[in-house]
Every structure is written in C-alpha cells, then in structure tokens.
Amino acid sequence: MHAESAVRAPLIYGNKNYHQITEDICRPIESKPTRLFMITITFTALLMTWGLFMIGWTVWFGIGEWGLNRTVDWGWDITNFVWWIGIGHAGTLISAILLLFRQKWRMAINRAAEAMTIFAVICAGLFPIFHMGRVWLIFYNLPYPNTRGPVWPNYNSPLMWDVFAISTYFTVSLLFWYTGLIPDLATVRDRAKKKLSKFIYGVLSFGWTGSAKHWQRHEALSLVLAGISTPLVLSVHTIVSFDFATSVIPGWHTTIFPPYFVAGAIFSGFAMVLTLMLVARKVMNLQEYITLEHIESMNKIIVLTGSIVGSAYITELFVAWYSGNIYEQYAFSNRALGPYWWAYWGMMTCNVISPQLFWVRSLRRSVWFTFFMSIIINCGMWFERFVIIVTSIHRDFLPSAWSYYTPTYVEISIFAGTVGLFLTAFMLFAKTMPVIAMAETKHILRISGDAQKKAAAAHAHSHNDLSGTTQGH
C-alpha cells in the first residue's frame, strides 16, 4: 500500500468508501432533472439554435453578412476560433500532462475538463469552416485523388497544418475521453433500474466488465495516450500561432508566438474549467470531491501561465521598440494608443494585472473570487486574440487601405450560438455521464481520502511516536 505524507491535504473529504463514491457521482445522473436545469438548458439550446440559424444565414447570403472588409479579413471569426481552441487546452493538460507528472488532484476534474475540450474544439472548428465561404467545398482541404490534376493541398502552408492539427487534436481527445469513460459507464449500466437506461448505458459501455487483463490494457492505453497527447496539445496551439507567426504582418511575425500562445491557451482553459466546475460542484453537490485544494491548485497554474502571458506582452513591446523597424514599432504603439486602445487595455488589465492577485492565498481559496476572476480571464483572453488579429491588420502598409472593423449582428449571434452550443453540450454531458472519473477516484481513496488518511496517521502514531504530529483538517 502506498502512503502519503499526513501533511498533504486530502483530496476527498467526508467519510467515503467505494460505494459512497459511486452513489455520490451517480446521483445526478439517476435523479430527475431539476427545474433550474430545464430552464437553463432551454435557454442555452435556444441560444445555440439561434447561432446555428445565423450560420445558415451566412452560408445562404455569403460572408458579406459579416463585418469583414478588404483590409480586416480576419475578425471575430478567427478571434473566436483561437479563443475556443485555447479553452480546450486545459482538458488535455489536466488529463495528459498532470497524469505524467502524477498529480493526483487531476482526478476530480479531468473528466469534465476533457469533455469541455471536445465541445470547445467543436465550437472552434465551426469558425474557420464557415469562414471559408463556400463551405460545401471543404473537402478540397483533404488530400484525395481528385479530377483537378490531381492538385494536392499545400503541405507547406500553416493553414493546412492547422487542418491536420485540429482534426488530430479532436480525434485524440475524443478517444482519450471515451476510453476513460467506458468503465464508469459500465458502473452506471450496472446500477440502472429501468430497462431503457440499462440498454443505453450497455451500448455505451461496450460490454466492459473490469477484468484484470482489460484493466491492465486500459492503463497501458491511458498512459501512452497521455504521453502522446502531451506533445500534441503543445503542438496544436503552436501550429495555430504559426497561422500568424509565419506571415509578414508587423505584430504577427514574431518567434515568441508559439510559447506565448500555448501559455495563453492553458491560462484561458483553466479559467473556463473553473467557471464550469465551480457551478457544477455546487449544483451537483460535489464539494467533497472538488475541494478548495483543487481550486487552489488550478489558481496556481493560472498565476504561472498568466505570468508567462504577461511577460510575453512586455517582451513583445520591448522587442518591437528594440528592432528599430518602424512598421513593427507603429504596430505596437497603434495597439496601445490607436482606435482599438480599449481592447488592448482590456486585455492588459484582465490578463496581466488581475491574475497576480492570486499570489494571495486567501484569494486563491475563495470560491466567489475565483469564479469572478475566471470570467475576467476568459474576457481578457478573448481581447488578446482580438487585439492580435484585428489591430495588427486594420492599419495596412498603405494608409489609403486603413479601415475600422466592427462585427455585424450575424457574427455576434454566431459567437453567442457557440457559447450556447458549448453550455448545452456540457450540461447534457453532466446530466447523463459521470462528471468525475469514478474508477480513478476510488483508486486514490485509500491514499488521499480524508478519513483514510486520518486512520493511517492514527495507526502510525500508535506504533511509532517518532512519526511526529498529524495534521488533519
């Protein structure tokens, strides 16, 4: 039996045993949806429907329905794409990188964060797809033997790399998430009372029994998927940043972009995980599993990645000045002082100044403050993408081409629609599937459970007085 220092705070509170974990995590699935749930999901589903209608509108009438113009040809669409992709990164970071680092606190949040990744990537994917304009020709992106030569897609183009990166990221995230879900869905199946739900969860759980050999293969699969997801998640946002960094636009053409984008992605992703999980933990009564320790750990990662992002902003400014290149210098002074100054200062306030407040322990452990900050960070990271994209291109090399961009109601509706899609999908997931990885939580109960730790400490104490004082909660 592995033991853990008594000083380390437990990850599961309450006097839990294996059965109690099953009960606690399955309860939201097995109980009837509440009124609040029905009202909220109706609202988000309507929002989603409106967004989808506006996507249809765009396809029917063309990209002219958006506010883009000849100078600003990337606006809210690509901003939203990068924002959503960034949000997805937290899920993979939690489940893959923290698995490799053997961080046990990931287990309360990994399942929900991975689900969030999948929904966020779906939302992200919609933007470049519909920005293509003639979306029915989307298969031109794929390297298939065609009657046009065959002319192959340009494998040297970062936009083509993106097609591969995003589709690979989506597929691998989906596989990782679902293989992890199989044993837990089997638990739900075996508990199901109604014939229909037994059948549905039976289909979904692929006939899982929990045989020793299956568990052994399952562990091997999870470890390798985590191992290859780690460079994958870093590569995805790196490739997204190449969309900008390999161009010759002042403000985009910088080598700092890949690490800066990756840190920003994790920063915004953790903020979104917090936004959702703080609500879920309250509504689904999971405070004993998603504890203040979890919230504090996530806030620490927010301080780290937020500081990386902040340093990157300052570095960019310094390098723009130091380069001696007047176009580069203008791009940055225009960001801070030009017509889009509000976006720049919004970004600076939300992303650079506010996360530093998390150096204070009591703020890191305050649920309300964390929730508030997670919203601020989400807004700040949206501003960041808007600043990078729109302010860099709205003042072209030729002053006669300068323009200003504002989104139309169509673009705003599509963005709101993706938020609706994301929330609807997440709520359906939370209602129908175990939001906390049950099998993994049981796996750590003996080591990290509050009651179990206290018992172990008391046991050690009675045997050996040199073991020191026990620090319980």
Place this chain on the structure above:
Amino acid sequence: MRNKFLVGLYSDEDKMIDGVKAMRESHLEVYDVVSPFAVHGLDDALGLNESRLHITGFIYGFSGLAIALSFMTWSFTSDWPLNFGGKPHFSFPAFIPILFEFTVLSASIGMTLTFLLRSGLYPGRIRETLDERTTDDKFAVVFRISKKTTEEEIGKMKEMLQSSGAEEIKERELSRHY
C-alpha cells in the same frame, strides 16, 4: 457454450490480492479477477504478462509517419510538382508539423482499436455480469470449473476464498466470456 464459474466477492482489495497470491502458491488456477478499478499489484499477483499495447502504439505511429512522409514526398515531387514561390519541392522542414500530427493520429487510433478488439469491447456488446457490484465496490476472484475440476479442488477453492476474506462465495453459469 455455457461455463461454470466459482466466484468469491471481497470488499477489501488488499485481502483479495493476498488471497490471490496464496491461491496461486497452492497451485490453484485463478481464472480472472474483476474489479471496479485498476488495483495496484494485481498484475503481479495474477502473474499477468505485461501488456504489449504500447509496442503496437509504436508500430502504428511509425507506420503513420512513413505513410505521411512517403505520400507528401510522392505527391509533391513526382505526381504533381507545383511551384510554390520557387521553393524546393521536397521541403522537409515544412512537412514536420503534418508528419507529427499524422504519427500521433495513427498511433492513437490504432492503439485504441487494438485495445477494444483484444478486449472484445464494442458498442452494444452485452455481457452477462458476474455480479453487478463488481463495477461498484466489490472485487471478484473467479475460478473456472470445467469437467476436469474435481470436487476436492472445488472444496479447496472455496476454503481458500473463505479463509482469505471473501464475503460471498457463489457458483455462476455464464457464457464463456461473461
């Protein structure tokens, strides 16, 4: 084909592992252990060989890499060499992102399918369960009772299950793969 199984249910995984070790030492063949989560040390106790899944992952990944590299090279240098601003047709550094992504994609899809195939898992597979609590909080040690199994052996199995702390012992008749 129906098979008979002798099942012992435990609530404590440590007792179960000790039991399995003792049973194997006294030359009883433990058919399987069914548990609600992956129990540490169980593979050794059962004497399971290490999974070769990660080797297949390497093979799939490497094949993906080879396919992507040869396909991009073939299509850009021999099938339809397009001129992109005078750059070399075989522009290897620019191929790296796609090579990496395709390697990861092949490895993960291949491994997952192998895992599902080898474990006999697929959507809609309905298996008879030994006991519905094995996905909740019970650990089941399973013996297979064939025609060759003597009464004496069955008695020994039951006795060892009992002495190692099994709370419930029962015989189940299930299809081969339960």
